[in-house]
Amino acid sequence: MIKINENYLKLPGSYLFSTIAKKVNEYGAAHPDKKIIRLGIxxxxxxxxxxxxxxxxxAVDEMADAATFRGYGPEQGYDFLRNAIAENDYKARGVDISPEEIFVSDGAKSDCGNIGDIFGVDNVVAVCDPVYPVYVDTNAMAGRAGDYDPxxxxxxxxVYMPCLEENGFMPQLPERTPDIIYLCFPNNPSGAAIGYEELRKWVEYARANGAVILYDAAYEAYITENLPHSIFEIEGAKECAIEFRSFSKNAGFTGTRCGFTLIPKELEVNGVSVASLWNRRHTTKFNGVPYIVQRGAEAVYSPEGKAQVRELVDFYMNNARVIREGLAQAGFSVSGGxxxxxxxxxxxxxxTSWDFFDELLDRANVVGTPGSGFGPSGEGYFRLTGFGSAxxxxxxxxxxxNVFGK
Amino acid sequence: MIKINENYLKLPGSYLFSTIAKKVNEYGAAHPDKKIIRLGIxxxxxxxxxxxxxxxxxAVDEMADAATFRGYGPEQGYDFLRNAIAENDYKARGVDISPEEIFVSDGAKSDCGNIGDIFGVDNVVAVCDPVYPVYVDTNAMAGRAGDYDPxxxxxxxxVYMPCLEENGFMPQLPERTPDIIYLCFPNNPSGAAIGYEELRKWVEYARANGAVILYDAAYEAYITENLPHSIFEIEGAKECAIEFRSFSKNAGFTGTRCGFTLIPKELEVNGVSVASLWNRRHTTKFNGVPYIVQRGAEAVYSPEGKAQVRELVDFYMNNARVIREGLAQAGFSVSGGxxxxxxxxxxxxxxTSWDFFDELLDRANVVGTPGSGFGPSGEGYFRLTGFGSAxxxxxxxxxxxNVFGK
Structure with missing residues (x-):
């Protein structure tokens, strides 16, 4: 008789955004005159x-003509896109990456979730706390997380690495040595960004311990200070890191779906190329990103595309500034943005985070995201985002x- | 130190199509005057x-306007597409399926490959032989296949179920009882199609043994005889089957990427809904199909879309007929088409299949696919496809x- 993957049964429900939606809907129904503003998204x-x-x-027009129609493409992505990525995201920042090290995908979420396939179940995994839930849930599904303690x-x-106000929201080297380390900078949810020195510390730690850093750089376009955009700006990272990137937040591809994973050829485990394992997975369980979407992603790197992406990012960052400055003026302790x-x-x-959620909804009719939804160390914190309208x-x-200001 | 998934090291190289390409390129270089025709694709x-x-x-225009722009969509697919699928692919054939049972994805290959995530490693898996290699390779990666015997x-x-001329290319109930049974009809590579009686036998067998049938119906649009298009046309299948469908071969989406998986709510393992497990995977490791592509897939079900798809399928089927009849006239034993x-x-x-490949290339300058590339029982067979030009x-x-005719 068929057996299911029992690890799935250990997963607690995923209720953060559904609970928010329910509370907002109930409040809206009870107060139809109030204009609710959502800054939680x-x-x-x-x-x-x-x-x-x-x-x-x-590209759509090309698909309408037999002479230019595209069927199956290379699963790893078309050369035109892999070349544009290598040139603009890496070589332009002094990082020598070849297009063959880039695997185009339908997004960083898929890749962050699927990357575990190529690693053994018996690896110790470290995550920041608070954390993007996909890292945790996918390791739980694979049987690497043990049991959930409600x-x-x-x-x-x-291995949880608390990121709190007292440590500048930066993970500290853990006591128990992990084999796989998830880092996400600029961070979701805290908005913290990592500097060269700090990131170098992690690269050295990973190399010293034979660990691999899974580096999620989906928000690199929002960096405004002198900070690394890629972990491969750090010497030695090619021997110990995999980087995930996305077109979702820079070019607005959340509903268009494109990202990529970079696995350097230098990354080996006991002489086995990690890129070759991922290539095998990518070509066996995936069939490439739509040609139309890849042409769209390529355009992000054109001179016009770059200027337009800059404008988009600036727009959201101006919102983030308004939020950050306003909250500080209202007397809150604020970071990120x-x-x-x-x-x-x-x-x-x-x-608690949820108390504040309720109060903010009730008194200011503003929706945010309770920090506790991202992990126990998120308790007492709250996330607002610059993705709304100005x-x-x-x-x-x-x-x-008006409500909270002193 | 990080450990890789050792199962990947057991995988033999995947050389079928690269070997074909190499042979064809070498032949072309040595005989630049010959016009090579590819019927292997x-x-x-x-x-x-x-x-x-x-x-x-x-849809692209909608993405250009803030008022109609779409960001993250439901990971399971937009209602407009799930409704169209339920209505046209199922209800129109008398199968009562609700849109909630349909999970839109980037293709049947991804879903066939990823579905194993939700099942335990200790399941016995049965595949047809010859077989679409993704079923075998993904189970090997998951550790369900044991060791490869070169x-x-x-x-x-x-568990291999040989499909040969002597059994009409139909798998026979295996001696060792499997927990997971992959069936693909109409079949890739053999082109064999299954009838109602034969498929009922499998549904009854699966139910009697608590097994689940993973039914790949990617080619259902090519059915011309009175045969089931969906396994759910068989009574009782909702308790024991999952169906994979694709827009690749009916509407030409091989480079546009859309398909779907249907998991009936009736399918349970020890009281656990299999659809709920897949929903958890789909929402955790996947972020939905591009909005633009889903609108394209929806159009397949419009009156114009249906007529145009019919035309496409007829075009390829006419090629298949030409191949089938021509080969028979040349004295070959032929099936499928x-x-x-x-x-x-x-x-x-x-x-051998490869001997014939070489001879066909050399004497007729025609490229096909050696049957042995699809499994040991494919030896002695050869695949040609109707996907070329007329x-x-x-x-x-x-x-x-001319070359082989008697």
């Missing part, structure tokens, strides 16, 4: 850049200042 | 239907008749 709202739209129209809201076999569209605030003393963001912050 | 060649093109242009070219822990774009022929007595197909068959 991690999704973009501006249209795709014009260069992307034009490229996709052109009391502590942690998994028995994961400088190299990230995410602003991470401390909730008032004595309140007007709504300003209004929301005015309301918050 | 499993990829479509005709442009996308006009209705799909129009829908995608419209002598027999089989995996020690898989009636409910499938694939024609499966026996190679001349005393030859003219090239006719010319290729004329050449074959």
């Amino acid at each position: 991690g999704d973009v709202t501006r249209p795709l850049p014009k260069a992307v739209i034009e490229a996709m129209h052109k 009391k502590t809201e942690t998994w028995t076999n994961l 400088v190299n990230s569209p995410y602003v991470w605030m401390k909730v008032p003393e004595g309140m 007007e709504a963001t300003i209004e929301a912050i005015e309301r918050i200042k | 499993g990829d479509v060649t005709r442009p996308l239907p006009k209705a799909v093109i129009e829908a995608m242009h419209k 002598k027999t070219e089989t995996w020690t822990n898989l 009636v409910n499938s774009p694939y024609v499966w022929m026996k190679v001349p007595e005393g030859m 003219e090239a197909t006719i010319e290729a068959i004329e050449r074959i008749k």
Whole structure:
């Protein structure tokens, strides 16, 4: 008789965003006159850049003509896109990466989730806390996380690295040595960004321990200070890291779906090329990104595309600035929002993240995301994002200042 | 120190199509005057239907306007597409399926490969032989296949069900009882199609043994006879089957990427809903199909789309007919090509599949696919496909008749 993967049964329900939706709907029904502003979303709202739209129209037309029609493409992505990525995201920053090390995919979420396939079940995994839940859940599904303890809201076999105000929201080298280390910078949810020195420390640690860093750089476009955009800007990282990138947050591809994973040829485990394992997975369980979408992604690197992406990012970052400055004026302790569209605030003393959620909804009619939804160390924190409209963001912050300002 | 998934090291190289390409390139270089015709491909060649093109242009325009822009969509697919599928592919054939049972994805290959995630490693897996290699390789990666025996070219822990001329290319109930049974009808590579009675036998067998049938119906659009298009046309299948479908071969989406998996709510293992497990995987490791592509897939079900898809399928099926009839006239034993774009022929007595490949390339300048590339029981067979142009197909068959005809 068929057996299911029992690890799935250990997963607690995933109720963060459904609970938020339920609370907001109930509040809206009870107060139909109130204008609710949502600043909790991690999704973009501006249209795709014009260069992307034009490229996709052109690609759709190519699909209408037998002479230019494209069937199965290379699973790893078309050369035109892999070349553009290598040139613009890496060589332009002094990182010598070849297009063959880049695997185009339908997004960083898929790749972050699937990368575990090529590693053994008996690896110790370290994650930041708070954390993007996909890292945790996919390791739980694979059987690497042990058991879920509902009391502590942690998994028995994961190494948690608390990122709190007192450590500048930076993970500290853990006591138990991990084999796989997830790092995400600029960070979701905290908006913290990592510097060269700090990242070098992690690369050295990973190399010293034979660990691999899974580096999620989906938000690198939001970096405004002098910080590494890629982990491969750090010497030695090619021997110990895999990097995930996305077109979701820079070019607005959340509903268009394209990202990529970079596995350097130098990354080997006992003489086995990790890229060759991923290549085998990618070509066996995946069939490439739509040609039309790859042409859209390529356009992100055209001169017009670059300018339009810059404009998009600046738009969201201006919202993040408004939120950050407004919250500070209202007396809140705030971080993020400088190299990230995410602003991470401390909730008032004595309140939980959910208490503050309720209060913010009730008194300011503003929706955010409770930090505890991202892990136990997120308790007492709250996430607001720059992805709303400029007007709504300003209004929301005015309301918050009126309600909570001292 | 990090450990890789050792199962990957057991995988033999995947050289079928690269070996074909190498041989063809070498032959072409040595004989630049010869016009080589490729009838080996499993990829479509005709442009996308006009209705799909129009829908995608419209969707691209929606992405250019903030008022109609789409960010993250439901990972399971938009309702407009799930409804169209439920209505047209199922309810229209008398199968009562609700849209919630349909999971839209980037293709049947991904889903067939990823479905194993939700099942335990300790399941016995049965596959047809010859077989679409993804079923075998993904189970090997997961550790369900045992070890690869290069002598027999089989995996020690898989149950192989030979499909040969003598059994009408139909798998027989295996001696060792499997927990997971992969069936693909119309079949790739043999082109064999299954009837209601025969499929009922499998449904009853699976139910009696608590097994689950993974039913790949990617080629159902090519059925011309009175045969089941979906396994759910068989009573009781909802308790024991999962179905995979694709827009690749009906509407030409091989480079546009869309398919879906249907898991009935009735399918449970010890009271656990299998659909709920897949939903968890789909929402954790996947982020939905591009909005633009889903609008294109929806257009497949419009009256114009349906007519255009019919035309496409008829075009390829006419090629398949030309191949099938021509080969028969040349004295070959031929099957497939009636409910499938694939024609499966026996190679001349005393030859291997690769011998025939070389001879066909050398004497007729025609490229096909050696049956042995699909498994040991494919030895002695050869696959030609209807996906070429009409003219090239006719010319290729004329050449074959001239060279091999008696």
